[in-house]
Amino acid sequence: MxxxxxxxxxxxxxxxxxxxxxxxxxxxxxxxxxxxxxxxxxxxxxxxxxxxxxxxxxxxxxxxxxxxxxxxxxxxxxxxxxxxxxxxxxxxxxxxxxxxxxxxxxxxxxxxxxxxxxxxxxxxxxxxxxxxxEYIYDPKDVFCLAGKKYKDIRKKINNISNRKPVFFELEEDDVPAALDVLDKWRSVQGRKNKFLFDWGYTRVALNAVGQFDNTDVRSWGLELDKKLVGFSMAGPINQNTACFFVAKTLMGIKGVSEYLRWRTFEMLQNYDFVNDASDLGIDGLKQYKRKLRPYKMRTVYTATI
Incomplete structure (x- = not known):
């Protein structure tokens, strides 16, 4: 090479x-x-x-x-x-x-x-x-959750809010617990999807918490009952558009994924748009992302020379 x-x-x-x-x-x-x-x-x-x-x-x-x-x-x-x-x-x-x-x-x-x-x-x-x-969202619209279109997600988020969750800036000391969440997420999703495209780079990104400049990527954790149940990472693609980089939660806790994404969108309101990648052709992920009401879809291509 x-x-x-x-x-x-x-x-x-x-x-x-x-x-x-x-x-x-x-x-x-x-x-x-x-x-x-x-x-x-x-x-x-x-x-x-x-x-x-x-x-x-x-x-x-x-x-x-x-x-x-x-x-x-x-x-x-x-x-x-x-x-x-x-x-x-x-x-x-x-x-x-x-x-x-x-x-x-x-x-x-x-x-x-x-x-x-x-x-x-x-x-x-x-x-x-x-x-x-790729799913492009208006972060202000998602965080506001106004109107009937957000009724179902609003209900799930309110259920988690009533449990007094703690949303906080993830630091190096929190990485082992976040890696444990990632491993547990993979053990469940790995049975559904043979190839988990994002598992490898998510692990590298978690291990790099503390190395990234805050202007490049920020990381957050979510606790319920003093236990880490999820984490997210996001940062700028350019001045106008942010990238929703990763979001992982423990499976089986109703509403926790929606709450984590909602709070992360709150942190990204200074951007006009948030790019949340594609749905990888996975039906469940497609339904989930559509519930957040994308502002628009953006087609990405591949080329062969």
Missing amino acids: KALLDKISDRHHMISVADTTLLKDIFSQTGRDSWAYFAPFLACYSLPPKRALYLTEKHDVFCLFQYSGRINSERIDLVIPPSTLTREVKAYLLKTKDLLQQVNMRILWVDSSDINTLNELFGEDIEIQEKEN
């Missing part, structure tokens, strides 16, 4: 939580608001050796590559489009694809605002498909 990266870049390194600020600086020039542009997510999404993300720089153009290694199978793809899209960058990507000695190279997440540029640049050399729809 190093030999290949040496060929295609001036500088490169495997990213980690320490690269969050650097990624934010790079993304600030693109103005994208897809969930994948939340820098802490990408910093935690790199899980070597099976999945490692490498940031490369070539002639002031940044690329984020993903290495995926499985038994008898290895491949390299772009995570998102390069920081700049020009004819020179197109030539560079096509040359990189040839060096990979694989049938194609994917761009895993493509913001809708990049579709026209990619089509104009690559023409028949690229295939773009819809990947998923």
Whole structure:
């Protein structure tokens, strides 16, 4: 992998939580608001050796590559489009694809605002498909919970409120209890969904509490009867849009998930919108997210070169 990266870049390194600020600086020039542009997510999404993300720089153009290694199978793809899209960058990507000695190279997440540029640049050399729809909320509207549309959720939240829950800023000392909540959540959800996309990066993010700058991501915990029953994390994608990064609660406590999300939306009211990612095609998650009444849906794409 190093030999290949040496060929295609001036500088490169495997990213980690320490690269969050650097990624934010790079993304600030693109103005994208897809969930994948939340820098802490990408910093935690790199899980070597099976999945490692490498940031490369070539002639002031940044690329984020993903290495995926499985038994008898290895491949390299772009995570998102390069920081700049020009004819020179197109030539560079096509040359990189040839060096990979694989049938194609994917761009895993493509913001809708990049579709026209990619089509104009690559023409028949690229295939773009819809990947998923992300839920975009008005945080003020969700926290207000006004009107009949929020009746069911309002009832569940009131039931938890009557139990005197404690919603607080999560600190390093709280991480072991939060990891325990995550493990218990996984033990239940793992039986329903064989592949839990977010378990790995959520664990990394929890272990990084205290390392993140508060301007990049904030973390909260929720206690009932002096016991941690859930946690959430969120932060800015850009000045206008926040990312609802993670939210996990103990299963079987009616209303606790809704209460945790409601209080987290309260913390995000300074933003115009909150991107709460997709529903991963899971029917139960789709129903749950629709109950929070999204302001709009935003389509994210994937591309193959």
